[in-house]
Amino acid sequence: MSVRVVARIRPLLEKEFDRDTIVRPASNDDGRSSTVVKIPNPRNESEEFSFTFNGVYDQPTTQEELFTAEVAPHLKSLFLGLDVTIFAYGVTGTGKTHTMRGGLKLADRGVIPRLLSGVFRRAKKITKDSDSETTVTVALSYYEIYNDKVFDLLEPVEKRTPSGLSLRAEANGKTVVAGLSERPCHDLKDFEQLYIEANTNRVTAATKLNAHSSRSHAILRVKVTQTTGDMIRESTASAIDLAGSEDNRRTDNGKERLVESAAINKSLFVLSQCIDAIARGERRIPFRESKMTRILSLGQNNGITIMILNLAPLRSYHLDTLSSLNVSSRAKRIEVREIENEIVYKQQPRSAANSGSNIARQPLRPLANSHNINAGAAAAAAAAGKPVDRPVKAFSVYTDKAKPAPTARSANTAVKRSPQPPKRPSDSDSGSRPSKITRPELVRPTAISRQLKPSQPSMSADQIEAMVEKKVSEILAARTQSAPPPPPELSDEVQRRLEALERRIDDERRDDTRSEGLRFLLMARQHKEHGENSSALKMYEMALPYFPGQTKLLSKIEKLKACIAADRENEDIDTIEPKADPVAQMIEQKVKKSGRLPEVDDDAYNVAEADDDDDESYVGKSKKKGKKSRAVKKAPESVIEDGPISQTLLDIINSRDLSTIMGLQGLGPKKARDLVQYLDTQSEDGDRIETLVQLRSIPGMGGRTVDRAYEGLVAGGVY
Ligand SMILES: Nc1ncnc2c1ncn2[C@@H]1O[C@H](COP(=O)(O)OP(=O)(O)OP(=O)(O)O)[C@@H](O)[C@H]1O
Numbered sequence: 001m002s003v004r005v006v007a008r009i010r011p012l013l014e015k016e017f018d019r020d021t022i023v024r025p026a027s028n029d030d031g032r033s034s035t036v037v038k039i040p041n042p043r044n045e046s047e048e049f050s051f052t053f054n055g056v057y058d059q060p061t062t063q064e065e066l067f068t069a070e071v072a073p074h075l076k077s078l079f080l081g082l083d084v085t086i087f088a089y090g091v092t093g094t095g096k097t098h099t100m101r102g103g104l105k106l107a108d109r110g111v112i113p114r115l116l117s118g119v120f121r122r123a124k125k126i127t128k129d130s131d132s133e134t135t136v137t138v139a140l141s142y143y144e145i146y147n148d149k150v151f152d153l154l155e156p157v158e159k160r161t162p163s164g165l166s167l168r169a170e171a172n173g174k175t176v177v178a179g180l181s182e183r184p185c186h187d188l189k190d191f192e193q194l195y196i197e198a199n200t201n202r203v204t205a206a207t208k209l210n211a212h213s214s215r216s217h218a219i220l221r222v223k224v225t226q227t228t229g230d231m232i233r234e235s236t237a238s239a240i241d242l243a244g245s246e247d248n249r250r251t252d253n254g255k256e257r258l259v260e261s262a263a264i265n266k267s268l269f270v271l272s273q274c275i276d277a278i279a280r281g282e283r284r285i286p287f288r289e290s291k292m293t294r295i296l297s298l299g300q301n302n303g304i305t306i307m308i309l310n311l312a313p314l315r316s317y318h319l320d321t322l323s324s325l326n327v328s329s330r331a332k333r334i335e336v337r338e339i340e341n342e343i344v345y346k347q348q349p350r351s352a353a354n355s356g357s358n359i360a361r362q363p364l365r366p367l368a369n370s371h372n373i374n375a376g377a378a379a380a381a382a383a384a385g386k387p388v389d390r391p392v393k394a395f396s397v398y399t400d401k402a403k404p405a406p407t408a409r410s411a412n413t414a415v416k417r418s419p420q421p422p423k424r425p426s427d428s429d430s431g432s433r434p435s436k437i438t439r440p441e442l443v444r445p446t447a448i449s450r451q452l453k454p455s456q457p458s459m460s461a462d463q464i465e466a467m468v469e470k471k472v473s474e475i476l477a478a479r480t481q482s483a484p485p486p487p488p489e490l491s492d493e494v495q496r497r498l499e500a501l502e503r504r505i506d507d508e509r510r511d512d513t514r515s516e517g518l519r520f521l522l523m524a525r526q527h528k529e530h531g532e533n534s535s536a537l538k539m540y541e542m543a544l545p546y547f548p549g550q551t552k553l554l555s556k557i558e559k560l561k562a563c564i565a566a567d568r569e570n571e572d573i574d575t576i577e578p579k580a581d582p583v584a585q586m587i588e589q590k591v592k593k594s595g596r597l598p599e600v601d602d603d604a605y606n607v608a609e610a611d612d613d614d615d616e617s618y619v620g621k622s623k624k625k626g627k628k629s630r631a632v633k634k635a636p637e638s639v640i641e642d643g644p645i646s647q648t649l650l651d652i653i654n655s656r657d658l659s660t661i662m663g664l665q666g667l668g669p670k671k672a673r674d675l676v677q678y679l680d681t682q683s684e685d686g687d688r689i690e691t692l693v694q695l696r697s698i699p700g701m702g703g704r705t706v707d708r709a710y711e712g713l714v715a716g717g718v719y
Contacts, residue, residue, distance in 0.1 A: 003298065005332045006055035006070055007037050007309045007325075010095035016314060023313040023321055025056045034058075037311070037325060042318050051325045053332065059313065063102050066308075067114045074304050075118045078224060079126065083303035084237045086111060087296065089271075089328060090310030091320040092244030099308055100241040101199070111308075112220055112239045116191045119224060119237070126226065134228040139182045140191065141223070142198045145291050146216035147263040153198040153218070154181045167294055175294045182223065195220075215264065217242045217292050235303075240296065242268070245320065262542050267292040269538060272327040274298055279330045284677055288670075298331070307331055525699070533564050641692050645713050649706075653695060654688045656680065665712025666705050674700050 009023055026036035034056050041047040057066055074084045088096035088111075102110025116138075123136035142153040149164030168178045185191050222237040243264040267290040274293050277285045287293045298305065309328040311321055524539030537560040540553060547553055640646060652660055656679050661672040678698055679689075689695050696706050 003305045003307055003331050004054045004070075005307045005309060005328050006057065007051075007053045007311055007328070008057040008061060008066060008095065008099060009037070009059050009311045009313050010098070011059040012313065020315045021313045022315045022318060023311050025058050026050065039318075039321060039325065042322070049322070049325075051329045053309070053328070063099075063108060063110055063114070066099065067111055070306055070308070071111055071115060072118060074306070075115075075122055077304060078119070078235050078237050079122055079226065081233050081235050083235055085240070085296070085303065085305045086115075086238070086308065087240035087242060087306075088308045088310055089242050089268075090244055090324055091312065091317055094244065094310035094312045094317070094324075096241050096244060096308075096310045099310055100239055112195070113188075113192070115237060115239060116185075116222065117188055119222060120188055123224070130228070134226055137225045137227075138185045139223045139225070140185045140194060141177075141180050141182045141221040142195070142219070143177060143180055143221075144216040144218045145267070145295070148267065148291050150177055150180075150291055151201075151216075152177075152179075152181055153201045154183055154194065157201055167291060175297060177295070185222075215243055217264075217267070219295065242292070245323075262545050266290060266542055269535075269542070271296070271298070272330075273535070275327060275331045284674070528560075533560055533567070536560060537564060645710060646692050648713060649692070649710055650689055650695065653679075664709040665715070666708030671700055671705065 009025070012018065012021070023037060023039050025034040026038050027034065035053055037051045037053065037056055038048050039051075041049055055070065057069075071086060074082075078084050086100075088100050090096050098108075098110060100110050100112050102108045102113065119138060123138065126134050126136055140154070143165070144151050144153055146164075149162075150167065151160050151164050165180060166178050167175050169175055183194055185194060218241045220239045222239070224235050224237070226233045245265050245268045270286055270290040270293050273289070274285050274287055275298065278298065287297060307328060309324060311317075311324065521540070521543045524536045524543060528536040537557060540557050540560065544550070544553060544557070649664070652664060653675070655661070656676050658672055658676055661667055661675060662669055664672075667675070675698065678700075679687075689698075692706055692710075695701055696703050
């Protein structure tokens, strides 16, 4: 169970009436709580849709009940080394912030303060039970993603740069925020002070629907570090309060708010696309399309993920609610398919003096990509105090010549300990490996922690350490035989370049909302080319605020709507598609009202859409449509469509060899990878791209990219 999805229906607020309630849990005759949410079909109220979740919490549910049922059981897992992610998802005004943060009164406290309270309580208990041999430290990071930019909420607002912080991919596949601050947090008081202060930094602006609406995604990261002697176990609880998707017709948003809203809606749309792609088992998940999805990395993150779907019970939210229900029920499908999750924890290399064994071995690092444990089951079992009966891959061996012993790195985060000289020769010697092949006995976090408990009087600390050492050695020996090589460390140079690239992208984006609009157009076209008309429509509508009143864009939207409506009439629909974003409709309404079109950025729109005119190719269009030629980027005169250079270019593309393709001008690693992936997934082995026209029609391979690749071959002097 990698994603647990639960729905929470908020109570009616002042000025809301019971007669407008349309969202209910299914009634259960057997007295058990329901797991089904019911909502009428908006087209035919006599019909009802049912959506099943892992849990459904109706209006009277208290903060404590929700926390006790859904979060508290995972505290134990957190201390066993699993990462825990809890995020609230839903339309604006449905109770996400109430659920995550809650009110100031004790009973109103939300998941986050209760989580911290639980963490400190458990930390105290662990320290006490171990006679202070195990120490626990807690550190907090808190940041927001506003307009797709990351800002540290623990730093004063004046310290922000316009482009915010960049994201960095770690060698273990996790995405981290570069330069994010981390504050030690000793107790609940500390936390409250930090948290309240930080929340005043959070971008919140009033909307018509919700006077305290969150306009950013807020992510609190609670790092728990347990140290027992040399052994360090680190795990993270992340609590995420996502901004709510908005229906701009209902919110009366101004221009600035529309852009914010577009950014929020876009990231949530990308999230739904990721959920879809994972649920369909696709190889390419569009995580990179937004910072929120990169950070959330749904289905990729290790440990336990709980999605709380917040719902308003009212009719006025009908279509939005259906859309949220659709998305989250697909997220539940991830849970079904992605049953295996990885447990990550780390251990320092141990000193020879304390070791029960003198076997030379490498530093330890967690297995990346090992899918060998049902994390949910493990958590549930652990929570119930039952032994976890499935093996856990905890470590693999890696060669570490360049980095001597003390900096053991893990898939979670690096262990930051002050550099020490190697504690024994073997720590810096990667040559010898344990040769003793023994039974590949299981090491479970539960097992280790139990063995480590000094409360077992029959064992001395040295004996316990020796035992742990022996177990680890056994596993290392077994793993040596079978473990795949760990993912390579990113060299400093590569890391530096990646960061520079991120910064460049961020800089380019800064104050350039138009480029955001262009991204929507690009995504719209990609969806259209895949025949995903609803998604394409949504993207075109999201692009509209950036090209207000653009008549061609409006007509494209109308055409797509007509096309989708026609398709729907022919289909027997059993689920409701997510509703089209209303930004476009609102603008249209405003346009109609004022009787004139807003200022139009025709040039930008035309350039962006130059090579997209339904079924026409770039070349065809530039030849046919003289009127558009101002905006259309023409292919260089020298491009000869069927000449030898074109053939060479096509041969390179058809080789599907990543490194060769990356050698082409204008094709960076990402474009090249996307291209190869596209060819692999969309065509049979042996199928060839025969013409440049075909090549240009591949998503991401606009005319300009092809031309640059062509020019590169010419400039390279091959011909
Ligand atoms: N379970 C609940 N009990 C009592 N009041 C609630 C509950 N859930 C939500 N509310 C109230 O509903 C209103 C909207 O909730 P909240 O601000 O948490 O919504 P939200 O989903 O976070 O919205 P946004 O995305 O705009 O930030 C608030 O006044 C909040 O106090």
